[in-house]
Amino acid sequence: MAAPGSKSVLFVCLGNICRSPIAEAVFQKLVTDNGVADKWRIDSAATSTYEIGNPPDDRGLACMKRHGVSMRHVARQITKDDFMKFDHILCMDENNLRDLNKKASSVNKCKAKIELLGSYDPEKQLIIQDPYYGSAKDFETVYEQCVRCCKAFLEQHS
Numbered sequence: 001m002a003a004p005g006s007k008s009v010l011f012v013c014l015g016n017i018c019r020s021p022i023a024e025a026v027f028q029k030l031v032t033d034n035g036v037a038d039k040w041r042i043d044s045a046a047t048s049t050y051e052i053g054n055p056p057d058d059r060g061l062a063c064m065k066r067h068g069v070s071m072r073h074v075a076r077q078i079t080k081d082d083f084m085k086f087d088h089i090l091c092m093d094e095n096n097l098r099d100l101n102k103k104a105s106s107v108n109k110c111k112a113k114i115e116l117l118g119s120y121d122p123e124k125q126l127i128i129q130d131p132y133y134g135s136a137k138d139f140e141t142v143y144e145q146c147v148r149c150c151k152a153f154l155e156q157h158s
């Protein structure tokens, strides 16, 4: 049995107000519902500085409310420490992956395995698109992708 808080995952997107807080909240609910919340440290962060200090996007909050998933987060930018302290960094698109790999290369002791969250999708939708300039439907798609991927990620890591 894993020690409390011994597994860790950081979800990352461009601004940390749309996709990554949704993924974080979905995964938090999943581990709670599965009785393994104490095993996991879960957080989310941005590659950019765009939205530091801001709450999640209203359209994402509305989407999560519809699905009965609570979401509370304050946007922050990823730090060098994150690369050393998290086991997994899961991001949303190719730009995130490029930005993260570039940042990771300047970190001496990078522990994190950096991957696309979509690489866990049983329906093989590899990219979780930025819904910032999109509609409520786009947030719904992000949510559904996060649910499928987070379930598969948890199964693979429990």
Ligand code: 6LJ
Binding pocket: 014, 015, 016, 017, 018, 050, 051, 130, 132, 133
């Ligand atoms: C520097 C220039 C950009 C976006 C976002 C996009 C744009 C966002 C955003 C996701 C989360 C000063 C800041 C881009 C939060 C904010 C507007 C521009 C921000 C971009 C390109 C394609 C699709 C979406 N950039 N904020 N400013 N995504």
